[in-house]
Amino acid sequence: METPVVSTPELEEEKMSSLNHAELQSRLAFLLMLSYRSEYSILTELDLEFASGKTRPDLCIFPKRTLDWMADEIVVHDVPLVTIEILSPEQSLNSLIDRIYKKHFPAGVKTVWIVSPALQIITIFLPDRQRINFTEGVITDPAIGIQINLAEVFEG
Template sequence: METVFHDLIEEYQTEDIMSVNHSRTIQRISSYLERYDDDYDIFPELEMKLDGKPVKPDISIYPNLPEDWDTDIIFITQPPITAIEVLSPKQAMSDITEKTNNVYFPAGVQSVWIVVPLLQTITIRTPDDERITFSGGIIKDPVTNLEIPYDHIFKKRRS
């Protein structure tokens, strides 16, 4: 009898596979952006349906939304101002660019950050095809004016 091997990775969407660097990157960006809490809501892993398409950016940035602790929203349909996508270890770059071009921008998202931990780069894209790539300095979103030091995200602690 032949032994059949099954690769467990096939059971998951590649964007759902987390790693230490992926999680660390999301945490560092989210925690730094909390300083903008007076103007923006920073939501990690928020489920949404934009134009009927289900998506879940790693981080979504909205103008402050009304707080209603009695009624929760499972799938928000309002597009964020900014969607931040951190490339997962097994995810193709084309997954993010397709989502950006076919879901985010048509739904009204105004800027998308594409964060690549392996290369330690961040590219901010806008619907008018502006692309700004950072590999150091201060990352500044041209739409929201949010700023975050590159070294805060990709800092290296001493062992």
């Protein structure tokens, strides 16, 4: 007799990656680190746990952190300034938006970027449900002022 698969919120939150997803995650981390590594810590695939729930954004931007290489954290409870989510081919946009308004913003995240690879759009979501769509030019985060050129993100 087979054991039934039990669905849990943690399992439902797992997302599948893809070639484009991995490339965008690497590019965003590189471009952000290139310009902002002295001011911010840019971290990928970090497990976060807030009072509002567990989540694992593709990228997180924190104020510059000093690392202790002798002591690691498996789950981080500090709240990032910005989280970045890259829409995966198998992921629902509605479930992603639901997660950011139920977990990220209640925890105190200032802005959340959703990157839509197929449309080559980056949308910055704000806690008050406003959003800013970028289809070209320079993306500017209204909360912390970081900037990144959209053409470099989606280059060739």
